[in-house]
Amino acid sequence: MxxxxxxxxxxxxxxxxxxxxxxxxxxxxxxxxxxxxxxxxxxxxxVLEQGTADLLERTGLGERMRREGSVHRGINLQFGGRRERVDFEDLVGRSITIYxxxxxxxxxxxxxxxxxxxxxxxxxxxxxxxxxxxxxxxxxxxxxxxxxxxxxxxxxxxxxxxxxxxxxxxxxxREYERFYPFGWFGILVEAPPSTEELIYTNHERGFALISTRSPRIQRMYFQCDPHEDPDAWSEERIWEEMQARVALDGWRLVEGPIIEKNVVAMRSYVAExxxxxxxxxxxxxxxxxxxxxxxxxxxxxxxxxxxxxxxxxxxxxxxxxxxxxxxxxxxxxxxxxxxxxxxxxxxxHRFPGDDPFQIRLQIAELDYVTGSRAASESLAENYTGLPFDPEFEEVLGGEEYLSEPHTGSR
Missing domain, CATH: 3.50.50.60 (FAD/NAD(P)-binding domain)
Incomplete structure (x- = not known):
């Protein structure tokens, strides 16, 4: 061939x-x-950055994404008994798409x-x-x-x-690698959404994330031992742990049948x-x-x-x-x-060996990020997608090929 x-x-x-x-x-x-x-x-x-969603749209792949995806204009950070919203649209004029x-x-x-x-x-x-x-x-x-x-x-x-x-x-x-001493216990749930936008939680029992996939399927995670056996957890035990980490002022997750559960390892890796x-x-x-x-x-x-x-x-x-x-x-x-x-x-996340000083620093960081427009803007810019390299974009002469296909041969 x-x-x-x-x-x-x-x-x-x-x-x-x-x-x-x-x-x-x-x-x-x-x-x-x-x-x-x-x-x-x-x-x-x-979670699609603004630039990724735009790329799919411009290249003829956006019809079903527009119909079935969900545009989120911010995320929520929950810590110290409170929940603070980071408004992407207000901060950087961009959004993310859940698809x-x-x-x-x-x-x-x-x-x-x-x-x-x-x-x-x-x-x-x-x-x-x-x-x-x-x-x-x-x-x-x-x-x-x-x-x-x-x-x-x-x-x-x-x-x-x-x-x-x-x-x-x-x-x-050259390979660069870092392993994290925890994993994510992920569940897929048949239930209506508990929230309109993602919730990232720093809790004394560990991290938790509430996401959504569709009007009837939700995705949730909580921090766990990376070697945890998902089959050792009953639905009752999973919901007890999830509710303990994210419940706030009478607000609780909408529960439903758990149709999938797994543990995701955490690592950073780059090859050059x-x-x-x-x-x-x-x-x-x-x-x-x-x-x-x-x-x-x-x-x-x-x-x-x-x-x-x-x-x-x-x-x-x-x-x-x-x-x-x-x-x-x-x-x-x-x-x-x-x-x-x-x-x-x-x-x-809570790391093994974290002392009260380190935990207070995490809370202070979250307080600063949600209380400072400059810090919130930095998070929003990174989360929704950094601009593409301007020098490279200039060299490429813009993005005309995305909307006007041409024939290349050699």
Missing amino acids: RTQVGIVGGGPAGLLLSHLLHLQGIESVVLERRSRRTLETEIRAG GQHEVVKDLIKARLEAGGEVYFEAPAVSISDLESENPKVRFEKDGEQEELVCDFVVGADGFHGVSRRSVPEGTL PMRHGRLFLAGDAAHIVPPTGAKGMNLAASDVRVLARALGEYYARGSEELIERYSEVCLRRVWKASRFSWWMTSML
Whole structure:
């Protein structure tokens, strides 16, 4: 098989890149190890920054998001027996959209298949080779047979445990990692919303987060031991813990049947550079952030946004300048998002060994963030999405390709 861009991984990063390349007339093949059904039903986080939602909208993917997603213009921080709202719209003139990752994936799969895109499900990549040549190759399995995909470029968007990053020669990447001494116990609940906007809680028993997914499905989390067994928790025990952490002045969560429960590990990870030869890493293959800052899917979208532009320049004009800058531009945003996610995590969670002095500092930080317009504005700017690199945007000449597809060839 032969294509221009081989994409390993059919999650949000890989599918969105394939879609953006298609809008520029660039061929791609997406290889995904999981089934289509798994991709479309696996419930994951779904907080979209303003820029991510705008990107989906401008590229023809926003119709169902507009209809079924929920626009939130702020979040709530709860601490010391009080709840304070951070008004994003007032502070920075932006908002977030609550729309599940699996819903984004559904829309992307539908768009790619309707456009005749080549997306192979249940086709795991086995190896990636010849990365420093002009024709890198991806070997993959399909229907019990091994096949080979020859490309101009390979994009590794297959997550932390995928084959892409492991294909980079040993000693080439610098890896930065931090493990957090707690996890999130997550539950999916059949119930109406308890709140109109997200609630982040700092409580003496630990962090809790109240989110929403739809008028009838809600997502909630509470801080726990990272090795906790979800099956050891009864519904009664879960609700007792959730209510203890978030109840306020007679306000209580709306309870309902728990249809899913799991424990999410917490880590920060960055690999540098995000490119080796003709292999580009994107999304979780290159970086992971704790979910407190809601940055995971948004970073993946920003990676492929930059990469799509760089590849568009290459195929339209033969220029490799933006390709050379891919890692540099992406990593600036990755590290800022990593800092914000670490800060939110540190401010809201209880760490082993925290003494009363440290706990009082957390409360003081939350009091400052909610009481100072400058501090609230910083949180709002980061949460809704930092501006894209102005120098890079200038080099790219704006975003005309998003609304006016052109044909690229080389």
